[in-house]
Amino acid sequence: MRWIIKLLIDLYLAPLRISSRLALYVKGRILTYEEHYAIAVDVIRRKFPGDNGTIVDIGAYDGDTARYFAKRLPYNKILGFEPNPVPFEKGKQISKHYNNVELFNLGFSIAEGELDLHVTSNLVSSSLFSIKDFSEISSDKIIKVKISTLDTFFESEDNILLLKLDTQGAELDTLKGGEATLLKTKLVLTEVSVTEMYEGGCLYYQLDEFLRLHNFRLYTIVTNYNSEGTKYFDTLYCNAKYC
Numbered sequence: 001m002r003w004i005i006k007l008l009i010d011l012y013l014a015p016l017r018i019s020s021r022l023a024l025y026v027k028g029r030i031l032t033y034e035e036h037y038a039i040a041v042d043v044i045r046r047k048f049p050g051d052n053g054t055i056v057d058i059g060a061y062d063g064d065t066a067r068y069f070a071k072r073l074p075y076n077k078i079l080g081f082e083p084n085p086v087p088f089e090k091g092k093q094i095s096k097h098y099n100n101v102e103l104f105n106l107g108f109s110i111a112e113g114e115l116d117l118h119v120t121s122n123l124v125s126s127s128l129f130s131i132k133d134f135s136e137i138s139s140d141k142i143i144k145v146k147i148s149t150l151d152t153f154f155e156s157e158d159n160i161l162l163l164k165l166d167t168q169g170a171e172l173d174t175l176k177g178g179e180a181t182l183l184k185t186k187l188v189l190t191e192v193s194v195t196e197m198y199e200g201g202c203l204y205y206q207l208d209e210f211l212r213l214h215n216f217r218l219y220t221i222v223t224n225y226n227s228e229g230t231k232y233f234d235t236l237y238c239n240a241k242y243c
Contacts, residue, residue: 150178169201
């Protein structure tokens, strides 16, 4: 049976072996959104089976990622955090039928308080930093948002299975406010930038250095080919105590 399945797959994929450009295009079309999340779930299932640790989604937008994890890891608590009230309210309504999902209208940085959120026209690219590269995004308005730190919010949490970060350049500041939290975190899934798309936003090597200094090792990198060059990609880190 296995050889029949392999034969059918080989026949189906045959056109992609003829053209490498076509193969890259198809990969980008098929895995535009979920590849890094699918990898994170696979690593959790293989390396941490039965682990009921909390999954934390920083930069949850409308809760789409939180719901992705909730469907595939139904026995884990999923906490999502989004400082922009518009996508947060949308996500709260969509996610209310998921018993293991809870969303908070809150952002994270080095210190507690209020910060400016630079809201972009597409909302998903909004950042605590002002835009520097306008080639892909444009600013719409600035609003004040409530900010906490990871160490303050998760002081009583003793097991974080996955910490996911997608905060448009604010990932390093978020982690700097969570050094104690990292000690009880197994996996960190974060978007990293190659170019400075936001004024003062962190770059990939800064995040990598910080996580390595805090006993995390790079587990895998996920990116799609871009003919104009990669501006950002996703990385999965594992706490060296567990990997």
